[in-house]
Amino acid sequence: MHFDLADLRLFxxxxxxxxxxxxxxxAFLSPAAASARIKALEGQLDTRLLYRDSRGVELTPAGHKLLKHARLIMNQVEYLKAEFTHFGTDSAGHIRIFANTTAVTEFLPEVLAGFxxxxxxxxxxxxxxxSRDIVRGVLDGSTDMGIIAGPVEAAGLQVIHFSTxxxxxxxxxxxELAKQKKVTLKQTLAFQHIGLHEGSTxxxxxxxxxxxxxxxxxxxxQVSSFEAICRMVEAGVGIGIIPESAxxxxxxxxxxxxxxxDEPWAVRERSILVRELDALPGTVRALIATLMPDEDTKSG
Structure with a gap:
């Protein structure tokens, strides 16, 4: 069975x-040309990949499976190009990252600025x-790496712990809670909270x-950053739960x-998720090394 990379990219x-x-x-093709290529691909695989109607197209179960594999194949092609174009260096390339709220707003901007x-x-x-979308994104090749906090079920992925x-x-x-040394989540629910925006991890x-x-x-x-939560809390608008670093x-x-x-889930391990560390291009590996507290990376 032979696959044309152009057809996979089109799909x-x-x-x-x-x-x-x-x-x-x-894909810089006419609809007729694209339709012909997809029909040829369906014929080659002997299965239907798209449901077509007046509203557009929708992937069939087989189409979803092909999309996952097509992404992985094209990712590896791009990695190969990057490795040989720049002889394995980390001086050029494109990195895709899915990350949780704390990573996006707290430490990644500073790390990425220097990098x-x-x-x-x-x-x-x-x-x-x-978090669930980060795991799914790494698994299906939508992103090169993911950054999460807390426990994660990530069968088939390497989980690299880098901070707590x-x-x-x-x-x-x-x-009235200010004199307490520690509180439970249930105790805080008697008060109004300042929260992050909808969709935040x-x-x-x-x-x-x-x-x-x-x-x-x-x-x-609801606000868009930890700084905004802190300003609202300082003004007496409510209380908030945020990372200790913030x-x-x-x-x-x-x-x-x-x-x-006083909750077991309050302590959160920060981890990097990848499919296979050694298969990543030098640029991505260099960023992961930048995030690590030392040169060693522990995978599991």
Whole structure:
């Protein structure tokens, strides 16, 4: 069975587009030419890959399976090009990263700034995603690497631990919880919270734990960053749960009280997810090395 890389690339474009016409446009083909290529691919595989109707196209179960493999194949082709074009160096290339809220807003900007400043030929696509989407993205080849916090079920992936953080509660000075050394999540639910925006990893994580308590998380306002949460808390608008690293940084310039969360899930291991570390191009491996506290990477 022979696969044309151009056909696989076309199928990826169509699979990621709402219509065959838009997918064909991304591949610089006419809709008729794209349709003929897909029909030929279906004939070669002896299976239907797309459902076609007046609203557009939708992948069949076989189409979803082919999309996953096509992405992986094309990723490896791009890795191969990068390795040999630049002789395995980390001076050029494109890195795709799916990461949780804390990574995107807290430490990655600083890490990437230093990394990219030394490598003008490198570009990065950084996207904030939920943990389950990060795992799925690494598995199906949508991203080169994922960054998550907390326990993860990632069969078939390498999990590389690189740091530890913990979630804490911040309250304004004078708040009735301020004299406590530590509190449980249930204790905090008697007060209105300041939360992150919808779709953020941390908000989804907290809601899951609140639901397990059979209660609701009362959000007074949702904002886009940990700094904004801290400013709202300082002003007395509500209380908030954020990473300790963010609380420590913003406490230097704001009047906040930080309390330990007496919950087993408050301590969170930060991990990098990859399919196979040694198969990644030099650029991606160099970024992973930059994130590590030392030269060693532990995989499991």
């Amino acid at each position: 990826i474009h169509i699979g990621e587009s709402p219509s065959l016409t838009q997918g064909a446009r991304r 990219l400043a030394k490598r003008p030929g490198v570009t990065v696509d950084l996207q904030e995603r939920l 953080d913990r979630l804490v509660l911040i309250v304004p000075v004078g708040h 941390l908000l989804s994580f907290l809601r899951d734990h609140v639901e397990r308590l059979g209660q609701n998380l009362s959000l007074r306002i 609380a420590m940084r913003h406490s230097r310039t704001m009047h906040l009280v930080t309390l330990s969360l």
